Amino acid sequence: MRQLAADLREKHPDDESFARAAFEWVRDEIRHSIDARDPRITLTASEVLAEGVGFCYAKSHLLVALLRAQGVPAGFCYQRLTDDGDAFVLHGLISVYLKDGWHRQDPRGNKPGVDARFSLGAERLAFAVGAPGEIDYPGVHAEPAAAVVSALSGATDALVLANGHLPAAL
Template sequence: MSDQSSPLLDARDPATCLGEDAVVESTHPAVVALAAELRSGAAGDEAFARAAFEWVRDHVSHSYDVSDPRVTLTASEVLEHRVGLCYAKSHLLAAVLRAGGVPTALCYQRLSHGDGHVLHGLVAVHLDGRWHRQDPRGNKDGVDAQFSLGAERLASSVDAAAGEIDYPTLHISPAGAVVEALQATDDILAVYDVGLPTGL
């Protein structure tokens, strides 16, 4: 997408996206400490959000990229183990940003995966009066996601002709299908191709 803010995002009240739950642990001491550290070197909300995004993108490996079977779900687990799928990385980023006072929602795409589709997780931050999607999945050859409040720079753009979807809903808490899939396995690599949600 190329316009200033995605027209797909709903008009959720930003204040509802500052709290925590059992997964997006924005008051966990380790999460709060990281948010404070990143805040201390940032001049304003945008700089803090950019720093948090880049920290999670670059310091937490994507499980599949590094062939790490460990399952992480909650923000504190992701922070401790420094590994996770897109969902888990989004849970940590949302928690850190909320801990630092920036409203952050979870959102999803349906992307092609093998012969079918898979649900992809990312976040939306509320800055300058608008929601802006950011994708902390982690970069690699062919993937160059960047923090942006202008044209979106996500890991993937959707191809509607291929059955891909930008889901418009902003979620306060992770989608139930995501939580259930991650809780149901003890080897994330074993379910990467066949056991992850295919849509909402």
């Protein structure tokens, strides 16, 4: 993980271009577990990098680790989202501190209907909060949410976990 961070930094010496490159690398090179239909569970940055797959949370863990490894302040953010208005799921993303402010970024991975982009202006997240009961949780967390760590640590199959067993709230 540290070698990847160093390689990206070498090609992108300023913090903003490095953060953009790290974001795009994680978004595009690490597959999202559900999109890939991949049952492997990853939690730590090194696991995500080694396996090349992870939930939004795990991808966020890798991106925060890459940024921090090169001295760029970053932390974890969360949204509570729904597809149907009845069931909710916690969605993980990150925030990076650049240009005197925190800017949320969503490395989930793009697919038809999802177009997340690195932005220090208007947010370009994978999902917008808007349905009743959805929440943009405030703040930037230094550590991953306990509910996320617990869910991923106790699981053996990502596809089973994704079928109604992901955390629904912080």
